[in-house]
Amino acid sequence: xxxSVTSYLLLPYVLVSLAWRALRYPAYWYRxxxxxxxxxxxxxxRVIWVHAVSVGEVRSAAALxxxxxxxxxxxxxxxxxxxxxxxxxVRELFGQRVVHTYVPYDFPxxxxxxxxxxxPELAVIAETxxxxxxxxxxxxxxxxxxxxxxxxxxASFRGYTWVGRTTRAxxxxxxxxxxxxxxxxxxLRNLGVRDHTIEITGNLKFDAERPRDLxxxxxxxxxxxxxxxxxxxxxxxxxxxxxxxxxxxxMLLPAYPDMLLVLVPRHPERFAAVVGLCxxxxxxxxxxxxxxxxxxxxxxxLVGDTMGELQRLxxxxxxxxxxxxxxxxxxxxxxxxxxxxxxxxxxxHMFHFEEITAMLLERGAARxxxxxxxxxxxxxxxxxxxxxRREAGRAAHSLIEDNRGALARTxxxxxxxxxxxxxxxxxxxxxxxELSLS
Numbered sequence: 136x137x138x139s140v141t142s143y144l145l146l147p148y149v150l151v152s153l154a155w156r157a158l159r160y161p162a163y164w165y166r167x168x169x170x171x172x173x174x175x176x177x178x179x180x181r182v183i184w185v186h187a188v189s190v191g192e193v194r195s196a197a198a199l200x201x202x203x204x205x206x207x208x209x210x211x212x213x214x215x216x217x218x219x220x221x222x223x224x225v226r227e228l229f230g231q232r233v234v235h236t237y238v239p240y241d242f243p244x245x246x247x248x249x250x251x252x253x254x255p256e257l258a259v260i261a262e263t264x265x266x267x268x269x270x271x272x273x274x275x276x277x278x279x280x281x282x283x284x285x286x287x288x289x290a291s292f293r294g295y296t297w298v299g300r301t302t303r304a305x306x307x308x309x310x311x312x313x314x315x316x317x318x319x320x321x322x323l324r325n326l327g328v329r330d331h332t333i334e335i336t337g338n339l340k341f342d343a344e345r346p347r348d349l350x351x352x353x354x355x356x357x358x359x360x361x362x363x364x365x366x367x368x369x370x371x372x373x374x375x376x377x378x379x380x381x382x383x384x385x386m387l388l389p390a391y392p393d394m395l396l397v398l399v400p401r402h403p404e405r406f407a408a409v410v411g412l413c414x415x416x417x418x419x420x421x422x423x424x425x426x427x428x429x430x431x432x433x434x435x436x437l438v439g440d441t442m443g444e445l446q447r448l449x450x451x452x453x454x455x456x457x458x459x460x461x462x463x464x465x466x467x468x469x470x471x472x473x474x475x476x477x478x479x480x481x482x483x484h485m486f487h488f489e490e491i492t493a494m495l496l497e498r499g500a501a502r503x504x505x506x507x508x509x510x511x512x513x514x515x516x517x518x519x520x521x522x523x524r525r526e527a528g529r530a531a532h533s534l535i536e537d538n539r540g541a542l543a544r545t546x547x548x549x550x551x552x553x554x555x556x557x558x559x560x561x562x563x564x565x566x567x568x569e570l571s572l573s
Contacts, residue, residue, distance in 0.1 A: 138267045138301050139243050149240060159404030162219035169237040172248030177234065180211040184255035186238050187214065188264060189221040190442070191468055195284055195340045196261040197228050198542050203259075204232065206546070213253055220403060220442055227443045241268045250276060259283055261339075263291065267301055270308040281552075282306075283313045283545050284339040287322040288465060288486045295326055303327040311552045313545050316490045334548050337541035338491070340470045345446070353450025353475065359429045360395055360437070365453055365518045368397040368477075370445055371467035372458035377409050379461050381416050383511040384436075391518060393432065397448055399439035401458055401467065406440035413438065423448070450475040453524065454517045456510065457481040469495065473535055476528035480504060480513045494538075500531035 153170070157163035168174075185200055187193040193216060204212050214225050215238040225235045239245035246268050258273050258280045260266070273280045287295070295302045306312065306328040313336040314320040320333050346352075360366060369380045377398065384396050400409045406422075413420045418435040423444075430437065439448050449455055455472040459465060460482035469479045469491060479501040485492040495501035504510045517524040 138241075142240070142242050142268070146242070156404065160219065160402070162222075165219075166237060170240055170245075171242070172239040172245035172252070174236040174239075174249055174252050175234075176252045177211060177213065177254065178252075181209060182213050182253055182255040183207060183210045183257045183259070184213045184215065184253060185259045185261065186264065187216055187221065187261040188238075189216060189218040190224045192216075192261045193221050193224040193228065194343055194471075195468075196259075198342045198344055199259070199261075199283065199339060199545065200229065200233065201344075202542060202546055210256070213255065223442050239269075241266050243268050243272075246272045250278070257281070263287055265305070267305040270305050274308040279310045279552075280308055281311045281313070281549055282309050283336075284315060284541070285312055285319060285323070286315045286338075286487070287319045288489065289322075290465065290486055292322045292326070299326065306332075311548060313541075313548060315541075318490065334544075336544040336548065337538060339541045339545065340468055341535050341538040342540070342542040343470070343474070345474050349446060349450050349475065352447045356447065356451030359427075360451060361393070361430065361432065364393040364395055364432075365391050366395045366397060366451065367454040367456065367514050367518075368399065368439075368448055368452040368472075369456040370397075370399045370439075370449065370458055370472070371401040372398065372409075373401055373462050373464050374405070375462045376458055377412055379507050379510070380456065381413065381418075381436075382507045383514065385416075386507070386511040387515060388435075390515065395430070395434065396436045397439055397452060398436055399445060399448060399458075403440070403442065406438065410438050410440070446471045446475065449477055452477060454514055455479050456514070457485075459487075460484045461504075461510070466492070469501070470535060473500065473531035476525075476532045478502070478517050478524050478527035479531060480510065480517075482510075494534055495531065498530040498534055500527050500534060 153163060183203055185196060187196045200212060200214060212233040214233045214235050216222050216225060217238055222235055239249040250272055255278055258278050260282050262284050263286060270280060303326060309332055312323065312333045314323060314333055315338045317335055320335050323333055324330055372380065387394060398409060400406055410420055410422060413436045419433050421430055421434045421437045423437060423439045423441050449472045455477040457467050457469045457479060459467045463484045465487035466481055466485035469481065469488065472479050479495055481501065481503060483503060483505050496503060502513045504513050
């Protein structure tokens with residue numbers, strides 16, 4: 136009740152925030168009714184609902200969505216997101232094979248309206264999302280609720296403890312919680328989550344499928360950028376990071392005058408601002424959305440201002456830097472870079488990816504930096520030592536291959552825990568020690 140009252144009191148802030156985002160990224164102007172539960176009716180269809188908040192979560196859940204569609208062909212797959220970029224990613228990956236809407240804000244009437252119109256037989260929430268009313272409504276309606284790929288950083292754990300009573304009540308509605316690691320599982324227990332609902336399945340990001348033509352696309356990009364020039368990519372950057380990255384870039388230019396920096400801001404509403412920042416620094420800048428052909432030799436910075444092709448840009452580079460880590464944002468997913476055998480560099484703020492960070496460092500697949508100087512030194516090291524660069528890239532790729540299996544374990548647990556909902560189709564078989572679907 137307290138949360139419901141609070142959520143309604145926050146409604147003016149929510150509307151102002153939505154309008155402010157729309158001013159910077161016009162896609163936020165559209166489809167507002169969906170955010171209040173006014174979605175198209177799916178009456179008469181058997182629905183499995185998967186929620187993934189934005190681009191990264193959609194990509195992480197893509198293999199799970201594909202597997203659910205294959206196992207339950209008589210069901211309609213409903214995929215919800217919070218952001219327009221997430222919506223675009225759903226459209227790019229699945230086209231018309233799934234139904235997409237925005238998830239409603241966590242107001243009781245919006246939640247009930249959404250569930251009335253979609254009536255899912257199963258709800259799957261990817262990663263850790265805070266939806267007390269939505270989770271409670273699923274419980275009251277008898278909709279099995281699975282939380283998959285759940286991670287709980289130390290910072291998130293501290294935040295949840297501030298609303299411990301609401302947190303415990305919210306997680307109590309889940310039938311199954313698939314935690315990524317032992318640390319995540321223990322933090323859930325420390326919050327008072329019931330132990331019998333928690334299972335450790337690993338990280339679905341390791342099971343993300345790579346497009347078959349990805350490396351070919353990377354080669355094609357590299358031929359347009361210049362095969363002989365060193366290229367490093369700074370991906371998913373946040374405010375305050377681009378300035379530091381350009382400082383490191385300036386330190387490297389005397390030694391590598393033909394170097395290309397591919398700079399990809401995390402949020403599309405910041406594309407123009409980052410282009411302006413680079414130009415004010417005196418660099419010649421190209422934009423990926425416009426400059427799709429061969430780049431002139433004097434182009435210093437290519438701003439990745441397109442959606443859904445980050446991994447393709449990774450495939451064309453020599454070295455990667457992971458954004459959100461030089462500033463205290465917790466880092467972004469480094470595994471897309473690892474999948475194309477790139478050595479990884481990140482800052483000290485990787486608290487959203489603690490275990491992956493430790494694994495990468497242990498295997499020699501990554502280097503952690505603390506400031507502009509050490510960032511420039513790390514990039515230079517990989518440029519100067521191709522053998523080290525290739526070895527780090529191989530180690531990064533083997534990390535992914537060695538940790539696959541979360542998808543099969545998650546599907547197996549869903550079938551075991553939810554037979555009452557009829558979700559037992561498809562058979563899990565073990566081949567050479569690996570779980571697979573048949």
